[in-house]
Amino acid sequence: MHSHLVVAVAYDRLCTFEFGCVVELFALPRPELGVDWYRFAVCAAEGGPIRAAGGVTMTAPYTLKLLDRADTIIIPGWRDADETPPEPLLRKLRAAARRGARLCSICSGVFVLAAAGVLDGKTVTTHWRYADKLRARYPSLRVESDALYVDEETIVTAAGSAAGLDMLLHLVRRDHGGAVANRVAQRLVVPPHRDGGQAQFVPRPMPPEDDGGRLARLIDWMRAHASSAHTIESLATRAAMSGRTLQRRFREATGLGPYEWLIRERVALAKDMLETRPRLSIGVVAERAGFGSEESMRRHFRRIAMTSPAAYRQRFARGSAR
Known part of the structure; x- marks a missing residue:
């Protein structure tokens, strides 16, 4: 029996925060937990060096062929909600869905899964700024614009940025139980659990701090x-x-x-x-x-x-x- 293989997809103009959350959760060995922890790898959606946010340039050690063996595939926020993702990536995602792999997205990464056609009829979420655009482009989806993340078993989608960390901890909770997820959260110095149904923050006037x-x-x-x-x-x-x-x-x-x-x-x-x-x-x-x-x-x-x-x-x- 092999450890669960988690693969993050990297691409040009990658969001370093969301990608970093995935790496932090799954790439670090955690022998202190006493469980069969994940194997983790990164594959490139395209050839050539990957330019990430903040001026970072990186290379991924694997091609999209690795997705054929992945148990969980994670798509960080896509670089442009109006840009069609590469067809080779979409084909691999469709094949992964057919064999029952778990497909996850953070923020605008949901547009990649939607473009692959693996979300039809599903309930999903994304950053509240993208919710209306997602609904308009893919009317077959049920978009929960006020959720941190939505778990549909083999499809798990998260809202913007930090909500991705909540979703990733939720995956650990699903796979290894609450006690293990809580210990991982403690190591990350974050709250152990936020409900997927908890509302996203939508800007509102802050209350006056006149009560001491x-x-x-x-x-x-x-x-x-x-x-x-x-x-x-x-x-x-x-x-x-x-x-x-x-x-x-x-x-x-x-x-x-x-x-x-x-x-x-x-x-x-x-x-x-x-x-x-x-x-x-x-x-x-x-x-x-x-x-x-x-x-x-x-x-x-x-x-x-x-x-x-x-x-x-x-x-x-x-x-x-x-």
């Missing part, structure tokens, strides 16, 4: 005490502002009301327990995450994570109980 940092301190405190019971009144009292002011400023700062924000934090807590503590019953997870009842957790979990707690545990739990 009270809202920021409140949010930090709420995150540390997400499993506790809270009311708008108790939160407003802690922040030393009225309930109406709290709700307005909270929404300006986060895009969510305080209650919905808390629910999402509790779902994140529940996910962590479902992944890493397989001996805890669903009811105990619901109680420790602050939902009050198993039914309440199931309802919110399904709404936010698009699956049930039990199904989530079955998919992502690994290892022994802590």
